[in-house]
Amino acid sequence: MENLFDIKGKVIVVTGSTGVLAGAAAQYLAKEGANVVFLGRREEKLREAVSLAKEAGSDAMYCVCDVLDKAALEKANEEILAHYGKIDVLINGAGGNMPGATVPPDKTVFDIDFSQWQAVMNLNLGGTILPILVFGKAFEHQKKGVIINFSSMSSTQALTRVMGYGNAKAGVDNLTRWLAVEFAKKFGCGIRVNALAPGFFISEQNRALLTNPDGSYTARGNDVIKKTPFGKFGVARDIFGTIHFLASDASEFLTGAIIPVDGGFSCYTGV
Ligand SMILES: NC(=O)c1ccc[n+]([C@@H]2O[C@H](COP(=O)([O-])OP(=O)(O)OC[C@H]3O[C@@H](n4cnc5c(N)ncnc54)[C@H](O)[C@@H]3O)[C@@H](O)[C@H]2O)c1
Numbered sequence: 001m002e003n004l005f006d007i008k009g010k011v012i013v014v015t016g017s018t019g020v021l022a023g024a025a026a027q028y029l030a031k032e033g034a035n036v037v038f039l040g041r042r043e044e045k046l047r048e049a050v051s052l053a054k055e056a057g058s059d060a061m062y063c064v065c066d067v068l069d070k071a072a073l074e075k076a077n078e079e080i081l082a083h084y085g086k087i088d089v090l091i092n093g094a095g096g097n098m099p100g101a102t103v104p105p106d107k108t109v110f111d112i113d114f115s116q117w118q119a120v121m122n123l124n125l126g127g128t129i130l131p132i133l134v135f136g137k138a139f140e141h142q143k144k145g146v147i148i149n150f151s152s153m154s155s156t157q158a159l160t161r162v163m164g165y166g167n168a169k170a171g172v173d174n175l176t177r178w179l180a181v182e183f184a185k186k187f188g189c190g191i192r193v194n195a196l197a198p199g200f201f202i203s204e205q206n207r208a209l210l211t212n213p214d215g216s217y218t219a220r221g222n223d224v225i226k227k228t229p230f231g232k233f234g235v236a237r238d239i240f241g242t243i244h245f246l247a248s249d250a251s252e253f254l255t256g257a258i259i260p261v262d263g264g265f266s267c268y269t270g271v
Contacts, residue, residue: 004250008033011084012247013076015067015094015131018045020203022093022150024236025243030058032244037080037087038062039094039131059084067094067127073134080135087138089146089247092128096120096205101164109163117164124168129175136191139183144190148246149176151197151258153265173197173258180256192255196242199262200224201234227270230263 012029016022017038030036030053038049038060046062053060061083063076080087100113101120128149139145153159154166155173176195183191202210210221210233217225225231242261245251260266 004252005244005248006033007244007248010034010088010247011037011080011086012089012091013037013039013080013087013131013135014091015039015127016150017062017093018042018049019093021198021201021236021239022091023049025091025093025240027052027056028237028240029243029247030060031056033057034089034247035059035061035084037076039065039067039076041066067092067131068122070130070134073131077134077138081138086142087135087145089148090131090135091148091243091247092131093150094127095124095150095168097162097165102161103163104161112163117167120164121168121171124165125171125175128172132179136183139191140187142190143188146191146247147179147193148243149193149195151176151195153197153199153260153262155197155258156266176258177256184255189255192246192251194246194251194254194256195258196239196246197258197260197262197266198239199228199234199260199265201236201238224265227268228263228265229268232263234261234263 012034014022014026014036017026018040026036026038036053036058038046040046043064046064050060050062063079065072065076098116098120100116103109132147149172151172152169154162155169159166172195176193180193183193210218212218239261242259
């Protein structure tokens with residue numbers, strides 16, 4: 001019987017591939033038999049990630065590149081196509097925030113550092129579209145391919161503090177829907193564009209914001225937990241199933257979707 005979830009031999013390119021969420025998902029996909037291409041800026045971390053994936057049996061490789069460097073992305077694209085002859089999936093995992101693009105409780109929006117706001121927009125939105133423009137060319141030729149973007153809980157509601165990041169992730173949502181239509185209309189139904197919107201996961205960037213050194217929750221951590229019906233933060237493995245589903249033929253009729261993986265945060269008013 002056909003296994004719609006079979007991803008063995010699929011070539012999956014992952015940006016932000018040594019980060020907390022996309023990095024763990026990349027290793028999961030390698031264990032499931034995918035040939036994972038680890039993209040990132042630090043060669044040492046990429047080498048470690050590839051050797052771990054190879055131990056799991058993946059024909060993995062890495063390319064050093066910044067998601068905002070078109071020439072480096074194009075070089076990576078050439079290397080990947082020379083090695084595998086195709087790309088099946090692109091996961092846009094690179095993203096992040098900067099202090100100057102946020103509004104802490106003792107400041108107002110007028111204290112925003114505009115250059116950092118621009119940098120956050122550029123990383124999260126520009127760093128999603130640019131890899132799509134480069135690696136998506138293979139999809140155009142193949143008439144087949146899957147794009148998985150990373151949205152956030154800050155994209156559809158005003159999440160206090162994180163203005164620039166929320167603005168950028170709202171852009172990622174729109175881009176996901178827009179490209180889903182564009183690819184379908186221009187190149188047929190073999191190319192799909194979806195996103196997942198993780199709820200609150202502890203990462204290096206938000207650890208100090210959500211937890212105290214003794215592991216207890218900060219006031220903000222408690223606020224998040226109160227608005228999460230599951231009453232806990234996510235752990236990386238919580239996104240594996242959704243990524244697997246989106247990368248596989250099991251989601252063949254799904255495009256333009258932004259799937260929350262959030263313990264119920266987005267469907268709950270908090271009261
Ligand atoms: N952790 C969460 O709670 C959470 C929640 C919602 C959305 N997200 C989003 O999920 C995605 C993955 O998040 P994560 O928690 O793994 O974050 P992370 O910070 O652990 O990983 C992000 C990775 O992107 C890389 N990166 C940053 N700038 C880059 C650039 N210019 N070029 C190439 N790589 C670059 C970083 O080095 C890092 O490895 C991000 O888009 C993030 O915004 C995370």
